[in-house]
Amino acid sequence: MARVEIVEIQVPDGSTLPVRLIPATGTHRHPVTPDAPRPVVVIVPGLAVPGEFYEYFGRRLAACGFDVAIGELRGQGDSTHRTGAESTYGYHELVSVDFPAMLAAVRDRFPASTPYLLGHSMGGQLAAMYAARIRGRLGGLILVASGTPYFRGYRGVFGPGVLVGTAAVAVASNLAGFWPGDLLGKRAYGRQSKVLMSDWARLARTGRFVPVGADIDYDERMSRLKFPVLSITVAGDDLAPQTSADHLLGKLAGTQVTRWFQPQALGHNGWITDPDSTVDVVEKWLRDR
Numbered sequence: 001m002a003r004v005e006i007v008e009i010q011v012p013d014g015s016t017l018p019v020r021l022i023p024a025t026g027t028h029r030h031p032v033t034p035d036a037p038r039p040v041v042v043i044v045p046g047l048a049v050p051g052e053f054y055e056y057f058g059r060r061l062a063a064c065g066f067d068v069a070i071g072e073l074r075g076q077g078d079s080t081h082r083t084g085a086e087s088t089y090g091y092h093e094l095v096s097v098d099f100p101a102m103l104a105a106v107r108d109r110f111p112a113s114t115p116y117l118l119g120h121s122m123g124g125q126l127a128a129m130y131a132a133r134i135r136g137r138l139g140g141l142i143l144v145a146s147g148t149p150y151f152r153g154y155r156g157v158f159g160p161g162v163l164v165g166t167a168a169v170a171v172a173s174n175l176a177g178f179w180p181g182d183l184l185g186k187r188a189y190g191r192q193s194k195v196l197m198s199d200w201a202r203l204a205r206t207g208r209f210v211p212v213g214a215d216i217d218y219d220e221r222m223s224r225l226k227f228p229v230l231s232i233t234v235a236g237d238d239l240a241p242q243t244s245a246d247h248l249l250g251k252l253a254g255t256q257v258t259r260w261f262q263p264q265a266l267g268h269n270g271w272i273t274d275p276d277s278t279v280d281v282v283e284k285w286l287r288d289r
Contacts, residue, residue, distance in 0.1 A: 002062040004055060009101040011074065015081035017098060019105045020051055020070035026063040039139055039286050040067035040113035042106055046121030048190035050077030057275045064283045067113045069106040074098055083191045085177030090195035091211035095130040118142040121240060129209060132221035139289060140228040142282060145237050145268050147244025149200060150207035155243060162204055170201035222251045229255045230285045232278060236265035258285060
């Protein structure tokens with residue numbers, strides 16, 4: 001079984017985030033050369049999903065011959081940040097502050113590997129934003145059960161429901177000083193920063209990435225990306241259906257997109273613990289780069 005190494009990185013608020021590092025254990029089919037380095041798959045968790053939850057999936061990828069790193073979103077899992085009224089981080093701070101620190105740790109451990117970001121759910125949105133910031137220093141993106149919450153990306157009653165629901169979360173977060181999802185059940189997204197929830201609700205309402213504090217036009221930068229993208233949607237996933245994924249992919253108009261639909265009804269998170277077919281598709285796609 002692959003050994004998981006943990007490196008703690010510090011962010012400006014003084015809290016720390018773990019980066020889980022899993023060196024490749026399997027044989028990489030192609031020779032690793034300076035022109036064809038081994039990929040390191042950097043997993044970006046979804047909202048309210050701890051990084052530890054992806055370890056089994058990461059070990060399976062490592063057994064295929066790929067280095068793997070698993071990030072942690074601030075305030076989640078083993079992050080030492082405890083979200084409260086003083087928490088003011090949102091999409092922009094995560095991708096402009098936390099992600100560079102995470103990727104620095106990955107590059108220190110796997111200096112000869114090329115990073116590919118694998119984003120789950122909101123993690124895919126954040127991965128695309130980070131790619132827009134740094135452009136040429138990634139091999140590509142893998143988006144699993146990931147789209148945008150833009151309300152027009154949902155059919156039937158789901159669209160208005162998303163619009164109203166995200167707006168209500170943003171209003172409640174501003175009133176309370178944070179989103180107390182940890183008190184509201186498993187599907188309430190955990191305790192989150194009011195700014196993060198505001199950014200999420202704005203994306204749901206407008207369909208544009210305009211987070212608080214943005215220093216670039218994220219949508220415009222995303223449209224200029226040129227690398228390969230793998231988009232995986234999953235049967236039974238009401239949170240990121242194909243129409244939601246299509247909206248995110250539409251922002252990546254210059255990329256080379258490969259799509260795969262998981263026919264098993266694994267829902268939004270089930271592919272993580274039942275990963276066989278997903279790992280097979282990711283492995284083949286990475287070997288074809």
